[in-house]
Amino acid sequence: MKIVSTEGFVISTTKYSENSKILNILTKDYGLIGVISKSCMSNKNTLRTVSERFIYANFNINYKEGKLSTLISADIINYFKYIRSDINLIGYLTYLTELVADVYKQNNDIEIYKLFITSLLKIEQKLDPLVLTNILEIKYLDYLGVGLNLDGCTKCGSKNIVAISHKQGGFLCKNCYDNSGFTNKNALKTIRLYYYVDIGKISELNISNDTKMEIDNFLNHYYKDYTGLYIKSKEFLNNLKKY
Numbered sequence: 001m002k003i004v005s006t007e008g009f010v011i012s013t014t015k016y017s018e019n020s021k022i023l024n025i026l027t028k029d030y031g032l033i034g035v036i037s038k039s040c041m042s043n044k045n046t047l048r049t050v051s052e053r054f055i056y057a058n059f060n061i062n063y064k065e066g067k068l069s070t071l072i073s074a075d076i077i078n079y080f081k082y083i084r085s086d087i088n089l090i091g092y093l094t095y096l097t098e099l100v101a102d103v104y105k106q107n108n109d110i111e112i113y114k115l116f117i118t119s120l121l122k123i124e125q126k127l128d129p130l131v132l133t134n135i136l137e138i139k140y141l142d143y144l145g146v147g148l149n150l151d152g153c154t155k156c157g158s159k160n161i162v163a164i165s166h167k168q169g170g171f172l173c174k175n176c177y178d179n180s181g182f183t184n185k186n187a188l189k190t191i192r193l194y195y196y197v198d199i200g201k202i203s204e205l206n207i208s209n210d211t212k213m214e215i216d217n218f219l220n221h222y223y224k225d226y227t228g229l230y231i232k233s234k235e236f237l238n239n240l241k242k243y
């Protein structure tokens with residue numbers, strides 16, 4: 001056992017014994033770990049406010065590798081006040097939290113955590129939550145082993161792209177186009193930008209509703225057909241979406 005300090009995000013919590021909780025924290029330095037927050041449910045306990053889902057903080061932990069660790073204290077880095085003030089944004093937060101946990105369980109690359117936190121910070125800065133969600137979804141496909149090839153036709157490699165199809169698994173050229181998917185030129189260009197953009201460097205997003213909708217629709221289908229992930233909160237989120 002050793003005392004460590006690490007940045008992390010509380011993915012979920014479970015009540016434990018009378019007034020304690022077990023926090024499932026995705027940390028920057030130790031991956032996904034279980035941490036007991038003792039007596040955190042009693043009113044005067046200092047751990048109370050930091051022992052909640054969606055808390056992004058620096059956690060001081062009595063760390064036991066492969067076992068349950070113990071929370072000593074935590075300093076909140078960002079409370080995501082703006083996100084928490086809006087029911088739609090809480091829908092996104094819930095979905096992205098489940099998504100990052102599922103992706104991380106399949107591929108414990110720390111980049112998955114960094115992309116997630118960077119996206120949340122951009123949503124907190126009032127950038128479009130749907131676009132950021134789609135950007136993250138595209139980037140996560142690589143970590144799920146079903147990454148999109150956005151540099152050429154998925155069938156023949158030709159650069160003469162005219163469509164993208166979830167049925168065919170990516171870009172299609174004129175010769176391979178089978179009337180599936182969408183052909184909106186802006187959307188084809190934008191989906192590629194989504195994949196290559198450095199999220200931390202985004203300062204504004206001006207994407208038309210049609211383009212957003214087509215890309216979101218494509219990703220919904222692609223996730224369903226190729227990733228094997230089933231994320232409960234996605235349904236709820238889809239009902240909230242306003243393009």
Ligand SMILES: [Zn+2]
Pocket residue numbers: 153154155156157158172173174175176177
């Ligand atoms: Zn082709």
